[in-house]
Amino acid sequence: MAxxxxxxxxxxxxxxxxxxQLIDEIAYRHEREVLWRPVRLSRVFxxxxxxxxxxxxxxxYWRHDAERVCRLRGLPFIRPSGREPPxxxxxxxxxxxxxxxxxxAQLRTMCLAALSVIWAQGKALQSIDEVAAxxxxxxxxxxxxxxxxxxxxxxxQHQAAIDDAIASGMVGAPWFTVDGEGFWGHxxxxxxxxxxxxxxxxxxxxx
Amino acid sequence: MAQTIDFYFDFASPYGYxxxxxxDGWAAARDCALAWRPILLGAAFKxxxxxxxxxxxxxxxxxAHDIARSARRLGAPCKMPEGFPHGTLAAARGFYWLNDTxxxxxxxxxxxxxxxxxxxxxxxxxPEETADVAASVGxxxxxxxxxxxxxxxxxxxxxxxxxxxxxxVFGSPFFFIGDEPFWGMDRLPDMxxxxxxxxx
Numbered sequence: 001m002a003x004x005x006x007x008x009x010x011x012x013x014x015x016x017x018x019x020x021q022l023i024d025e026i027a028y029r030h031e032r033e034v035l036w037r038p039v040r041l042s043r044v045f046x047x048x049x050x051x052x053x054x055x056x057x058x059x060x061y062w063r064h065d066a067e068r069v070c071r072l073r074g075l076p077f078i079r080p081s082g083r084e085p086p087x088x089x090x091x092x093x094x095x096x097x098x099x100x101x102x103x104x105a106q107l108r109t110m111c112l113a114a115l116s117v118i119w120a121q122g123k124a125l126q127s128i129d130e131v132a133a134x135x136x137x138x139x140x141x142x143x144x145x146x147x148x149x150x151x152x153x154x155x156x157q158h159q160a161a162i163d164d165a166i167a168s169g170m171v172g173a174p175w176f177t178v179d180g181e182g183f184w185g186h187x188x189x190x191x192x193x194x195x196x197x198x199x200x201x202x203x204x205x206x207x
Numbered sequence: 208m209a210q211t212i213d214f215y216f217d218f219a220s221p222y223g224y225x226x227x228x229x230x231d232g233w234a235a236a237r238d239c240a241l242a243w244r245p246i247l248l249g250a251a252f253k254x255x256x257x258x259x260x261x262x263x264x265x266x267x268x269x270x271a272h273d274i275a276r277s278a279r280r281l282g283a284p285c286k287m288p289e290g291f292p293h294g295t296l297a298a299a300r301g302f303y304w305l306n307d308t309x310x311x312x313x314x315x316x317x318x319x320x321x322x323x324x325x326x327x328x329x330x331x332x333x334p335e336e337t338a339d340v341a342a343s344v345g346x347x348x349x350x351x352x353x354x355x356x357x358x359x360x361x362x363x364x365x366x367x368x369x370x371x372x373x374x375x376v377f378g379s380p381f382f383f384i385g386d387e388p389f390w391g392m393d394r395l396p397d398m399x400x401x402x403x404x405x406x407x
Contacts (some may be wrong), residue, residue, distance in 0.1 A: 048265055055208055055255040057377055071407050101222060171269045184269060187393040194280065 003179055004033040005192070008165045009111055010041035010173035011093070012086035013068035017119035019174040019186040021075060026189060030196040032178065036108045037161040040093050041173050042086055044162055048171075069186070078122030087124040088114075092131050095145050099138060101153075110138065125173030163166070164203055188203075209402070211240040213383040215371055217248040218295035218317075219332070220289070220379035221261075221274045224325040226392040227318060227380075228283050233395060237402050243314055245299045246371045247364070248379055255377050259292050261351075277392075293332035295320075296364070297355050301337055303363050304354040305346065311348060319344045353372030 007023050009016035027034045036101055063079070063175050070077035080087045092114060100107035117134040125134045132145045148154050165175055169182040176183040181191045214230055216223030222318050225292055252258050261267040271287070278285030305313035319340050323331045331340050334355060342348040342407045371381075375388055382389040382398060387406065389398050401407070 048264070050265060054259065057255050057375065058257070061375070061377070061388065064388075065390070065394075068407075069397065072397065169265075169269055171266045182269065182272075184273075185389070185393070188273075190396075191276070191280070 002032060004035045005166070005178045006035045006037055006164070008037050008039050008161065008170060008173065008175040009115065010039055010044075011088040011111075011114045011118055011125065012041055013173040014062075014070075014077070014119055015186045017077075017115040018069055018073070018075065019176075019189065020115050021073070022189055023176070023187065026193050026196070030193075032196065033104075034108070035104060036048040036111045037164065038093055038096055038107075038111050038114070039158070039165050039170070039173070039175075040086075040088060040090060041163045043090070044156075044173075045166060047162060047166060063068060076120040078120065080118060080122045080124040083124045083126065087118050089126050089127060089128075089131070090155070090158070091128050091145060091149035092125050093158040094151065095131055095135070095140070095148040096154075097157035098148040098151050098154030099140075110135070113137070134189065149199060209238050209289040210384065211242055212398075213242050213244055215244045215246050215379065215381040215383075217379040218245055218320055218324065219259075219292040219297040220248065221270075221275075221285075221325055221390050224285075224321045225274070225277050225281060225283065226395075227321050228281055229392070229395065230380075231314075233399075239401065239402065243302070244367060244371065245295075245302045245317065246368045246376065246379070247294070247296060247299055248293050249294070250368055251372055251377050253373060257377075261287075261291070284322075284326040286325065288324055288328045288330045290330060293330055295324075295332050297332065297334040297337040299367075300338075300355040300360050300363050301341060301351050303367065304351065304357070305361050312344075315344045316341050316346060342385060 005023065005027050007019070009020055023034055067077055067079075096107060096110040096114065100110055102114070113135055114125065118125055123130070125131050125135055128142055128145045128149060132140045132142045168177045170184075172184050174186060178196065180190060181195055183189070212234060214226070216227065230241060248259070261269045302313050302317055305316055320331060320337065321331050323340050329336070331337055334352060338348045338352050341351045343373055374383070378390050380392055382394070384398060384401055387401060
């Protein structure tokens with residue numbers, strides 16, 4: 001098996017939720033493994049020193065577009081209401097990494113769950129209480145989540161993923177890398193698909 | 208013709224260039240008419256407080272890579288002009304001048320401009336060079352140079368840009384199918400679905 005696709009979703013990003021529903025099928029066709037590495041976008045931007053949130057007009061367009069993409073693909077989509085984004089928190093990432101504890105399948109399951117709670121159920125996961133309630137099916141309690149949030153291992157794995165993402169050129173979410181090539185956005189999945197096919201690699205060599 | 212799609216683009220937009228290479232065939236295959244509408248994004252960027260994609264240090268590097276990769280996929284030549292980006296007012300004025308009487312020529316001129324600018328990487332933004340590009344596709348060089356100084360044409364471009372901003376255009380390429388906005392050449396597949404389903 002050739003090298004893995006590393007998939008960096010951000011739980012506060014609706015396009016990451018969309019990409020999360022699409023990536024497995026592409027990877028399966030090309031016989032590649034997917035390593036899910038959730039990264040909090042606000043932390044990535046902080047570390048990159050890049051600008052604050054885009055203006056209202058662009059945000060409004062993105063909201064409209066993300067919803068439109070979900071309708072087209074038949075994906076449930078409910079945006080958390082009555083809250084200000086970002087709809088995630090550091091504790092959510094620490095919990096995913098700590099609970100999965102190196103188990104890739106478990107980490108994937110947790111990513112899918114976190115993204116669904118936020119974007120398919122419209123529930124923000126902005127506090128330890130909300131993370132515990134939203135991810136109840138993993139037998140989490142407030143105390144357990146607090147433990148994960150304060151544990152070194154969860155936070156360190158999250159930080160390591162952020163460092164890797166940035167080192168590989170991450171500029172926004174979702175971010176993907178495969179064979180040293182980076183792709184930004186669910187709308188670049190067709191590129192990733194082509195890249196993994198013979199034609200894509202040939203044109204890269206020619207380019 | 209099923210309907211008319213508005214295609215907004217800035218002559219200094221690399222993704223506008225890449226869209227321009229695909230859009231005519233794309234629309235023809237779907238029995239749609241296209242209205243090419245060059246605009247100047249400077250005003251839009253000012254309004255929303257952003258700038259050209261390639262001006263952002265990290266995003267810009269990714270964009271440059273993605274533009275080259277996208278061009279390779281299309282089999283299109285792609286070379287960034289020295290000192291990019293430039294103001295492309297002369298080209299926009301020239302386009303609208305031609306478009307009123309000879310829309311086919313206007314499109315031919317737009318394609319020739321894009322090819323020189325992003326295909327060959329030549330800075331053809333100054334009026335004299337823009338006129339040379341026009342002449343290369345059989346347009347009267349002097350007539351174009353005179354037209355781009357015509358107050359009516361100047362006002363026309365200003366109005367077009369204003370109207371685009373009013374409509375919600377903030378990037379390039381930007382499309383409308385009816386009232387439905389689509390931003391970016393990467394939305395062509397979604398636009399195809401929109402046409403096929405009559406919206407959803």
